[in-house]
Amino acid sequence: MATLNVLVAVCLAYVALLFGVAFMAERAALRGRVKWLRSPVVYTLSLSIYCTAWTFYGAVGYAARSGLEYLTIYIGPTLIMVGWWWVLRKMVRVGRAQRVTSIADLISSRYGKSTILAILVTTMAVAGTTPYIALQLQSVTLSFAAFAGTTEIAGVGNSRWTALWVAVGLTLFTILFGTRNLDANERHHGVVMAIALEAVVKLFALLAVGVFVVWGMSGGVGAxxxxxxxxxxGSWQMQGGRWAGLIFLSAAAFLTLPRMFQVLVVENENEDHLRLASWAFPTYLMLMSLFVVPIAVVGLARLPQGANPDLFVLTVPLSQGQTGLAMLSFLGGFSSATSMVIVAAIALSTMVSNHIVMPIWLRVAYGGAKMSGDVRNLVLFSRRVAIAVVVLMGYIYYRFSGGGAALAAIGLVSFAGVAQFLPAMLGGLFWRGATRTGAIMGLITGFAVWTWSMLLPSFGTGEILSPQVFEAGPWGLGWLRPHALFGIDGLDPLVHAILWSMSLNTLVFVAVSLGSFPSPLERLQGAQFVDVFLHSARPQSWSGGVAQSEDLLIMAQRILGPIEAQALFRRAASKQGLVGYLPEPVPDFLNELERELSGSVGAATAHAMVGQIVGGASVSVKDLMAVADETAQMMEYSSQLEIKSEELTRTARQLREANEKLTALSVQKDAFLSQISHELRTPMTSIRAFSEILRDTDGLRSAEKAKYASIIHDEAVRLTRLLDDLLDLSVLESGQVNMNMRRGTLKDILDHAMAAAGGGKALPVQRNRENEHIGLWTDLDRLAQVFINLIANAQKYCDASQPELRILVKPGQAGGIDVDFVDNGSGIPHDRQEMVFEKFARVSDQGAGGAGLGLAICREIMVRLGGRITYLPGQGGGAFRVSLPGEALTTSA
Amino acid sequence: MGKSVLLIEDEPNIIEAISFILLRDGWEVNTHANGQTALARIAEKKPDVVILDVMLPGASGYDILRGLRAEPETHDLPVLMLTARGQNKDRDMAEKMGASQFMTKPFSNADVLEAVRSLVGS
Incomplete structure (x- = not known):
């Protein structure tokens, strides 16, 4: 029992190490040291979650039962990796271009962002993976039992508790490191690092046992x-059909297993990593399989009859009293099991939350994309719950199945289940003609055949299906016998199940695809997927127009977080040559936004959310024409011509733009002069009219005289102020102004500005003075002028019943700071936000005194100070952001 | 005698000045400051002369003028346009639209009076 205690201690220490590694990796990633974390070596090692406990323990058992057949499980993936150029590269490219979050997302996205397909694939993946998770729990439990000396397996005594504790621990780890980021494309550095470590541990452990067996027990290679x-x-008994079937199956599963898709595509940082992985991963597999036969042979020879061959890796060293080596071997198996469960749980939880929870939430909270509140918490919460549920289901399956079947058999059932995705996936990547209906029907067919001929029989004869059904078929229908469908008898049950499920799946998929028409969106997505290498970024679907950029921003803020969303919108706006945070909702931008969102909530959900706001039809005639043109392949024949004409078009466009710019400048100049004329003449009119009245009218009362004189006076002052502003602006614009750089603190400038604007009496101001102790090196008076202007504007224009201004200081871009002035009024209408910084632009019709030059001056000042002032939409009131550059900050206040 | 004038203008001080001049000359003066509702107000008050500013909140003076000329009832109503822009093309525009007379701000009080009188007399 002492060893068992030591084992538990070692186990806990190992888990603590994993936590530590994952934590350090997350920290390093935060500090930007991503390059090292994301080397091709780590990528290759992370692929090793293909080798689960099944491979670690089960391969030896498999070899002991069926000879070299276990190799097929390695040959399949090897073929895929070696031929990476054809399939894997395309999968990874599509996955990255479309920001795919899971295999369900890939398939749904390809077939017109179909929600039904996403749900279907997710459900199948959960059904196919649950036995596999159960298998991992079982292997850990069995290996514990082997140590405890109770070779009587599972279901007895504390093994139940072992499995439960392992399940709980894995759930915690996965939740902690797997749901830290919402955006599945942001990648899980911690988890991947931990998996890479586990990959090394399991390989080392298996090699150590192998070396011990060959040199320690058998006396060298020759012996x-x-x-x-x-x-x-040793006798080579190869059954061609079974071998081919197994190789095909493992190759298919390598591509379609949710956890493999997660590490292969979602966690992939760089397509080029595939180059190293293409030979390094097969090498890893080769090393893993190197000592399988020796261990099996020695185990069969030295251990008593009836010993479980699935545990030879563990029991052979134990029988020789090599506790340390056995311990290492145990850790290897433990690593294999835990890494599989962790990644599978992450992959499945992403699918469940994106494809089942989010669509339901969207439907229940109708128009929900615009409601207030943060969706990120909902998504993260649903992911966490999904992780717990997935692992729990594995545990329940383990308890239910009683751990009876051999490890390899359960693994194959799982493989065959997820392999059903293959036709829809490959068809989607390589065949334009594949349709949504075809994919759905093919998947359902394949899955049904798999369930009937493989999953249900796997529980054992008499468990779910009675022996009668196996003998004579259900209801006496002989052609439906699970192991002899359509009366074809005598095949190996495994080959039989693969053959029928895959061929019927493919047949139905192709036939229905040929007989059905794809929707426009499917056509576009199809073109994007199939021809991903021709055009990785083509406009695909939205025709904006009615979309409200501000609503989109509000929604994006809630899913991506305010900072990321604002950065995204500003990038898009500046790409369009606009200032501020609201780009035109052109198709390009909407597609980009949708892809960003789909990185967080999946393609179908993102499409639905954008659709709710943009509304209505999403595919324009022009888009369809593009597809039609492509299918006709006209472009390929005329590519040369096209380049020429493109050049011409480009030149013409440049000329047109230059011309437009000149025209606009001239119009602008006219408008400016006419505006100045208006602004000057208006006060002059009053002055002239009243001075004539004073001069020409007899018998004016003294009160009248005083009143008219004061009007003349006020208008003269207004005129002066206007001239001052104009002068100020022209000096600033010509750049002939000297900035009077001085040291000061933000707090003092804000205090000064508030006092100059009349204090907090006219309008209560909320500040957090703690944040304002920031030393500045800038023109303090000019900066104060900007602040005064913003505070005064809020006083004038904030139309709330209890007006209030908040001044928020936040870290800005490139080491600078942002000072936000947010009031609780109705803000600036969307169509005016662009022009508030233009000269003479007044938003309200009630001319509240100013000539409309204040914000134009502010803009010029901020440009001179190396910063900028922008309108910040979507803050629930008028909101201006003053950004100061990093150079304006001094370290000490 | 009490001929009536409707002054459509949005600067409070200019409203006060013109009202003062006209009232002293014996006119009945109504004022209105919003471009959007100006046509309705004209229809309601049926003034003898309209003084119309070009730059108004809600709608431009040109829009109002076009509206007036399109209705048979107000087709011949005398309209004195005031503008603070003072460029030739503004004057051309006003004439094309059918303004009876056009004046640039700032104006002399006597000119305004004379213009209004002559418009009613004609």
């Missing part, structure tokens, strides 16, 4: 080979 020759395993 070992003789021993192998002598045993049954």
């Amino acid at each position: 070992m080979l003789e021993q192998i020759d002598a045993s049954d395993i």
Whole structure:
């Protein structure tokens, strides 16, 4: 029992190490040291979650039962990796271009962002993966039991508790490191690092046991080979059909297993990493399989009859009293099991939350995309719950199945289940003609055949299906016998199930695809997927127009977080040559936004959310024409011509733009002169009219005289102020102004500005003075002028019943700071936000005194100070952001 | 005698000045400051002369003028346009639209009076 205690201690220490590594990796990623974390080596190692406990323990058991057949499980993935150029590269490229979050997302996205497909694939993936998770729990439990000396397996005594504790621990780890980021494309550095470590541990452990067996027990390579020759395993008994079936199955599963898709595509940082992985991963597999036969042979020879061959890796060293080595071997198996469960749980929880929870939420909270509140919490919460549920289901399956079947058999059932995604996925990547209906029907067919001929029988004869059904078929229908469909008898049950499920799946998929028409969106997505290498970024769907950029921003803020969303919108706006945060909702931008969102909530949901705001039809005639043109392949023949004409078009456009700019400048100049004329003449009119009245009218009362004189006076002052402003502006614009750079603190400038604007009496101001102790090196008076202007504007224009201004200081871009002035009024209408900084632009009709030059001056001042002033939409009131550059900050206040 | 004038203008001080001049000359003066509702107000008051500013909140003076000329009832109503822009093309525009007379701000009080009188007399 002492060893068992030590084992528990080692186990806990190992888990603590994993936590530590994951934590450090997350920290390093935060500090930007991503390059090292994301080397191709780490990528390759992370692929090793293909080798689960099934491969670690089960391969030896498999070899002991069926000879070299276990190799097929390695050959399939090897073929895929070696041929990466054809399939994997395309998958990764599409995955990255479309910001795909899971295999369900890939398939749904390809077939017109179909919600039904996403739900279907998610459900199938959960059904197919649950037995696999159960398998991992079982292997950990069995290996514990082997140590405890109770070789009587599972279901007895504390093994139930072992499995439960393992399940709880894995759930915690996965939630902690797997749901830190919402955006699945932001990648889980911690988890990947931990998996890479586990990959090393399991390989090392298996090699160590192998070396011990060959050199420690059998006396070297020569003796070992003789021993192998002598045993049954040595005789080469290859069943062609079964081998081909298994190789195909493992190759298919390598591509379609949710956890493999997660590490292969979603966690992939760089397409070029595939180059290294294409030979390094097969090498890893080769090393993993190197000592399988020796261990199996020695186990069969040295251990008592009836010992479980699935545990030879563990029991062979134990039988020799090599507790340390056995401990290492245990850790190897433990690593294999835990890394699989963690990644599978992350992959499945992303699918469940994106494709099942979010669509339901969207439907229940109708128009929900515009409601207030943060969706990120909902998504993260649903992901966490999904992780717990997925692992729990694995545990329940483990308890229910009683751990009876051999490890390899359960693994194959899982493989065959997820392999059903293959036709829809490959068809989607390589065949334009594949349609949504075809994919749905194919998947359902394949899955049904798999359930009937493989999953249900896997529980054992008499468990779910009675022996009668196996003998005579359900209701006496002989052609529906699970192991002899359509009366074809005598096939190996596995080959039989793969053959029928895959061929019927493919047949139905192709036939229905040929017989159905894809929707316009499907056509576009199809073109994007199939021809991903031709055009990785083509406009695809939205025709904006009616979309409200501000609503989109509000929604994006709630999913991506305010900082990311604002940055995204500003980038898009500046790409369009606009200032501020609201780009035109052109198709390009909407597609980009949708892809960003789909990184967080999946393609179908993102499409639905954008659709709710943009509304209505999403595919324009022009888009369709583009597809039609492509299918006709006219472009390929005329590419040369096209380049020429593109050049011409470009030149013409440049000329047109230059011309437009000149015209606009001239119009602008006219408008400016006419505006100045208006602004000057208006006060002059009053002055002239009243001075004539005073001069020409007899018998004016003295009160009247005083009143008219004061009007003349006020208008003269207004005229002067206007001239001052104009002068100020022209000096600032010509750049002939000297900035009077001085040291000061933000707090003092804000205090000064508030006092100059009349204090907090006219309008209560909320500040957080703690944040304002920031030293500045700038023109303090000019900056104060900007602040005074903003405060005075809020006093004038904030139309709330209890007006209030908040001044918020936040870290800005490139080491600078942002000072936000947010009031609680109705803000500036969307169509005016662009022009508030223009000269003479007044938003309200009630001329509240100013000539409309204040914000124009503010803009010029901020440009001179190296910063900027922008209108910040979507803050629930008028909001201006003054950004100061990093150079304006001094370290000490 | 009490001929009536409707002054459509949005600067309070200019309203006060013109009202003062006209009232002293014996006119009945009504004022209105919003461009959007100006046509309705004219229809309601049926003034003898309209003084119309070009730059108004809600609608431009040109829009109002076009509206007036399109209705048979107000087709011949005398309209004195005031503008603070004072460029030739503004004057051309006003004439094309059918303004009876056009004046640039700032104006002399006597000119305004004379213009209004002559418009009613004609």
